[in-house]
Amino acid sequence: MSNLKSIFVLFCLVAGLVSPALAQSDTESLRSLVDALAKGKYAETEQQIGALVATGDPAVAPALQALGAGDLYFRKSDGQVFIAEKDGKRFTLTDPLTLEVEGDAGKREIKKIKVNNKLRRVIRSALGSLTLMAADPNVRVAAAEAIFKAQDPAGIDALETALAAETDDNVRLVMEQARAAAVLNSDLEEAQKLAAVETLSEMGNREALSLLIGVRSNSEGAVRDAANHAVEKIEKSIAAWNTAQNVWYGVSLGSVLLLAAIGLAITFGVMGVINMAHGEMVMIGAYTTFVVQEIIRTSAPGLFDYSLFIALPLAFLTAGLIGIAIERGVIRWLYGRPLETLLATWGISLILQQAVRSVFGPTNREVGNPDWMSGAFELGQMTITFNRMWIVVFALLVFAGLMLVLKKTPFGLYTRAVTQNRRMAASMGIRTPWIDALTFGLGSGIAGIAGVALSQIDNVSPNLGQGYIIDSFMVVVFGGVGNLWGTLVGAMTLGVVNKFLEPYAGAVLGKIFVLVFIILFIQKRPRGLFALKGRAVEA
Amino acid sequence: MMTSFLFRAMDARAGVFLAIMAAVVILVPVGNLLVPHGSPFHVPTYAVTLMGKYLTYALLALAVDLVWGYCGILSLGHAAFFALGGYAMGMYLMRQIGTRGVYGDPTLPDFMVFLNWQELPWYWYGFDMFWFAALMVLLVPGLIAFVFGWFAFRSRVTGVYLSIITQALTYALLLAFFRNDMGFGGNNGLTDFKDILGFDIQADTTRAGLFAASGLALVLSYMICRSITRSKLGKVLVAVRDAESRIRFLGYRVEHYKLFVWTLSAMMAGVAGALYVPQVGIINPGEFAPANSIEVVIWVAVGGRGTLVGAVLGAVLVNFAKTWFTAALPEIWLFALGGLFVFVTLFLPKGILGTLNDGWSTLRQRRNSSDQEDGTGGPRPQAKQSEDAPASTPPPVPAMSRAGASHPQPAE
Numbered sequence: 001m002s003n004l005k006s007i008f009v010l011f012c013l014v015a016g017l018v019s020p021a022l023a024q025s026d027t028e029s030l031r032s033l034v035d036a037l038a039k040g041k042y043a044e045t046e047q048q049i050g051a052l053v054a055t056g057d058p059a060v061a062p063a064l065q066a067l068g069a070g071d072l073y074f075r076k077s078d079g080q081v082f083i084a085e086k087d088g089k090r091f092t093l094t095d096p097l098t099l100e101v102e103g104d105a106g107k108r109e110i111k112k113i114k115v116n117n118k119l120r121r122v123i124r125s126a127l128g129s130l131t132l133m134a135a136d137p138n139v140r141v142a143a144a145e146a147i148f149k150a151q152d153p154a155g156i157d158a159l160e161t162a163l164a165a166e167t168d169d170n171v172r173l174v175m176e177q178a179r180a181a182a183v184l185n186s187d188l189e190e191a192q193k194l195a196a197v198e199t200l201s202e203m204g205n206r207e208a209l210s211l212l213i214g215v216r217s218n219s220e221g222a223v224r225d226a227a228n229h230a231v232e233k234i235e236k237s238i239a240a241w242n243t244a245q246n247v248w249y250g251v252s253l254g255s256v257l258l259l260a261a262i263g264l265a266i267t268f269g270v271m272g273v274i275n276m277a278h279g280e281m282v283m284i285g286a287y288t289t290f291v292v293q294e295i296i297r298t299s300a301p302g303l304f305d306y307s308l309f310i311a312l313p314l315a316f317l318t319a320g321l322i323g324i325a326i327e328r329g330v331i332r333w334l335y336g337r338p339l340e341t342l343l344a345t346w347g348i349s350l351i352l353q354q355a356v357r358s359v360f361g362p363t364n365r366e367v368g369n370p371d372w373m374s375g376a377f378e379l380g381q382m383t384i385t386f387n388r389m390w391i392v393v394f395a396l397l398v399f400a401g402l403m404l405v406l407k408k409t410p411f412g413l414y415t416r417a418v419t420q421n422r423r424m425a426a427s428m429g430i431r432t433p434w435i436d437a438l439t440f441g442l443g444s445g446i447a448g449i450a451g452v453a454l455s456q457i458d459n460v461s462p463n464l465g466q467g468y469i470i471d472s473f474m475v476v477v478f479g480g481v482g483n484l485w486g487t488l489v490g491a492m493t494l495g496v497v498n499k500f501l502e503p504y505a506g507a508v509l510g511k512i513f514v515l516v517f518i519i520l521f522i523q524k525r526p527r528g529l530f531a532l533k534g535r536a537v538e539a
Numbered sequence: 540m541m542t543s544f545l546f547r548a549m550d551a552r553a554g555v556f557l558a559i560m561a562a563v564v565i566l567v568p569v570g571n572l573l574v575p576h577g578s579p580f581h582v583p584t585y586a587v588t589l590m591g592k593y594l595t596y597a598l599l600a601l602a603v604d605l606v607w608g609y610c611g612i613l614s615l616g617h618a619a620f621f622a623l624g625g626y627a628m629g630m631y632l633m634r635q636i637g638t639r640g641v642y643g644d645p646t647l648p649d650f651m652v653f654l655n656w657q658e659l660p661w662y663w664y665g666f667d668m669f670w671f672a673a674l675m676v677l678l679v680p681g682l683i684a685f686v687f688g689w690f691a692f693r694s695r696v697t698g699v700y701l702s703i704i705t706q707a708l709t710y711a712l713l714l715a716f717f718r719n720d721m722g723f724g725g726n727n728g729l730t731d732f733k734d735i736l737g738f739d740i741q742a743d744t745t746r747a748g749l750f751a752a753s754g755l756a757l758v759l760s761y762m763i764c765r766s767i768t769r770s771k772l773g774k775v776l777v778a779v780r781d782a783e784s785r786i787r788f789l790g791y792r793v794e795h796y797k798l799f800v801w802t803l804s805a806m807m808a809g810v811a812g813a814l815y816v817p818q819v820g821i822i823n824p825g826e827f828a829p830a831n832s833i834e835v836v837i838w839v840a841v842g843g844r845g846t847l848v849g850a851v852l853g854a855v856l857v858n859f860a861k862t863w864f865t866a867a868l869p870e871i872w873l874f875a876l877g878g879l880f881v882f883v884t885l886f887l888p889k890g891i892l893g894t895l896n897d898g899w900s901t902l903r904q905r906r907n908s909s910d911q912e913d914g915t916g917g918p919r920p921q922a923k924q925s926e927d928a929p930a931s932t933p934p935p936v937p938a939m940s941r942a943g944a945s946h947p948q949p950a951e
């Protein structure tokens with residue numbers, strides 16, 4: 001029944017789109033045909049239905065629908081046909097073609113057009129073929145899918161007619177699948193059914209699977225064997241796709257972790273500074289996006305699709321400058337006392353959180369997705385949302401960019417020198433305090449642009465950063481300090497492992513397992529996956 | 540000469556501390572129970588409970604100070620042991636509710652009835668007896684700390700890495716206790732307690748009793764900590780803090796020492812949690828939040844790490860400020876707390892007591908050296924070295940020999 005309802009809604013939509021166009025010319029001839037439904041006995045009604053379908057006009061669909069549902073009435077005074085809906089004691093009359101309300105009538109003034117089961121069947125297949133021939137390919141696909149779900153053998157004829165006329169390959173495919181589903185539910189001969197099983201097994205998704213499982217239990221002989229074979233094949237392919245989907249989710253989570261942790265990897269790795277305020281830099285980046293979007297909304301709405309590109313450099317600068325200020329103001333007095341930097345930066349993070357809370361309020365702020373970030377696409381049996389995909393791409397770009405900066409620029413060279421041996425670097429004339437400040441600024445700036453990306457998938461609230469800080473530390477510690485590749489591998493591993501544990505253990509327990517795993521892992525390799533070797537280790 | 544002087548000073552300080560504690564433990568309950576309501580000396584019940592809460596926090600801070608101040612293990616997960624102790628006590632209190640719960644089930648706590656549990660999970664057995672719960676208050680945190688420490692110290696996870704995995708530990712426990720099917724009340728935790736050891740938990744006398752118990756536990760733990768830190772064991776601990784590798788090369792089994800204080804400290808934190816729960820009337824997974832553990836560390840840092848009394852002082856001061864700020868200026872509190880973190884680490888790296896102590900001993904030395912014009916002429920103690928040494932103890936190690944050791948490795 002719910003299928004019929006959804007078809008009805010679809011018809012109404014189509015009819016609503018189409019009817020204004022044919023309001024003048026065709027409506028009159030259609031109306032006479034519809035009105036003819038009220039005349040005569042069942043046999044005549046059936047003929048009239050045939051005549052209506054022959055027009056091929058989707059506008060008649062609501063009338064047929066109502067007829068099938070027993071909602072079609074005619075007015076005794078002039079014989080005009082309406083869709084009537086009971087409203088208290090009286091009936092609301094709706095024109096079946098224009099779908100406009102035409103007033104109301106008492107119970108005595110109108111009479112229901114009677115239908116029997118045979119007519120209902122005729123109506124149903126008529127409706128199917130009506131939409132299977134519609135001009136809009138989406139409507140045709142929807143109609144075929146409806147038949148697929150209902151597995152209605154009555155639809156076979158209509159489908160075959162439609163297939164003969166169909167030119168669009170995609171629609172043909174869906175129609176053939178629908179036909180196969182209908183054939184399996186019919187009493188056609190075995191060869192047809194075997195072909196149908198073959199078609200469904202080509203389809204290879206969950207719907208086909210559940211359908212085939214039904215076939216397997218309801219049939220015998222060759223069909224049963226074929227269905228069994230097809231079920232196994234589909235199950236195998238679905239398992240493979242599931243794995244792929246999990247890997248994708250894992251990579252997606254991993255890229256979020258990577259974004260959050262990569263800035264930390266720099267500050268922690270280069271300077272040995274535990275920056276507990278790192279999460280707040282992410283938060284500041286997210287709020288920068290919010291501010292940019294607010295300004296765009298009020299002054300230049302046309303730029304909204306570019307808001308993220310505008311926010312990126314701004315977030316980098318804002319967070320970077322705050323980072324440099326923190327380094328110059330607090331952290332530089334605390335070098336060599338890593339545990340105390342931890343406390344001081346924790347204090348800073350509290351101050352930043354409260355400051356944001358005072359300025360922007362404690363509630364979540366709305367950051368919009370630009371058009372190119374919303375939506376999803378299908379890849380085989382997986383659904384990939386665009387925002388996740390762009391974040392993966394973005395994380396990898398940031399990683400590559402950072403690698404480039406560290407490997408190919410003088411600044412990167414100095415930074416690496418300071419990381420490996422601070423005193424030696426200083427002796428060679430590198431101004432280590434400047435490098436420290438700039439590195440801290442770079443790390444914070446990266447956190448800021450991570451915030452821009454994360455604002456697209458997370459709530460922008462003053463607590464945004466808190467949620468990431470522990471995860472980021474896990475990634476950095478797991479991957480090994482002072483090694484960006486370690487951070488990449490660490491983030492992706494943790495992301496994928498987490499997503500693979502989730503189906504078995506649940507989200508929370510999965511996360512606990514990951515934490516316990518990290519605790520144990522640290523025992524084995526106290527310096528992480530890719531540990532720095534040499535003198536730097538003990539410093 | 541110096542040594543004995545310092546010891547005397549320490550003794551005096553311990554004496555002062557114990558005297559103050561004794562006065563508090565006696566006067567507050569007396570002021571609450573015996574002094575009539577109208578009197579200016581009457582202590583209202585809410586104040587008793589509040590101060591009792593501070594005392595349990597002080598005990599927790601003391602536990603952190605023992606491992607951080609004396610052994611250089613910065614734990615960012617001590618609130619986990621606190622909460623575990625609290626849960627053990629909470630389970631006992633839940634069992635005491637009996638049929639007075641909303642659903643009136645004689646054995647199952649309300650939340651289990653609500654979740655359609657048919658019988659008590661095995662780990663709830665025995666918690667209807669106080670002695671068993673009290674044992675668990677010590678054993679559960681102790682055992683977890685022991686296992687955790689056994690692995691961590693044996694594989695020589697130190698410094699920042701250790702801090703981060705302690706944080707992972709408390710975070711994992713936080714997530715675990717949030718789950719309903721863990722059987723600890725999930726998000727809501729354990730609450731709605733009725734009585735403890737047969738006494739009504741809301742009654743003034745019970746409150747005063749709990750306050751006194753917290754005070755006594757604090758005094759007892761303080762004396763244990765002091766006797767440890769003043770013994771030879773304590774000296775080894777401080778040495779581990781300042782130069783772990785060197786101590787290992789000298790033939791000490793560093794991990795055993797660490798494991799001992801770590802486990803002991805976790806048990807103390809557990810006791811603190813157990814005393815905390817009946818006074819505040821609720822325990823929920825929020826207590827495991829990593830932020831709480833970090834806050835405890837700042838209490839110790841404010842008071843002065845490695846001073847024991849300082850930890851107590853810091854916990855009471857900061858929490859008093861918190862109570863006052865969150866009531867009077869709630870907007871400001873996080874600014875103040877954050878500012879405190881920064882200020883203390885930048886300007887008072889030794890905390891209040893450490894700084895006072897430094898000033899005191901510098902003064903003392905000046906007088907000493909002017910007394911002994913023709914003295915040994917050895918290197919001036921306490922001058923440069925103290926900068927490297929983290930938040931130095933009021934050193935039980937004689938200042939002379941400290942100066943002799945050329946470059947102590949930074950403890951962290």
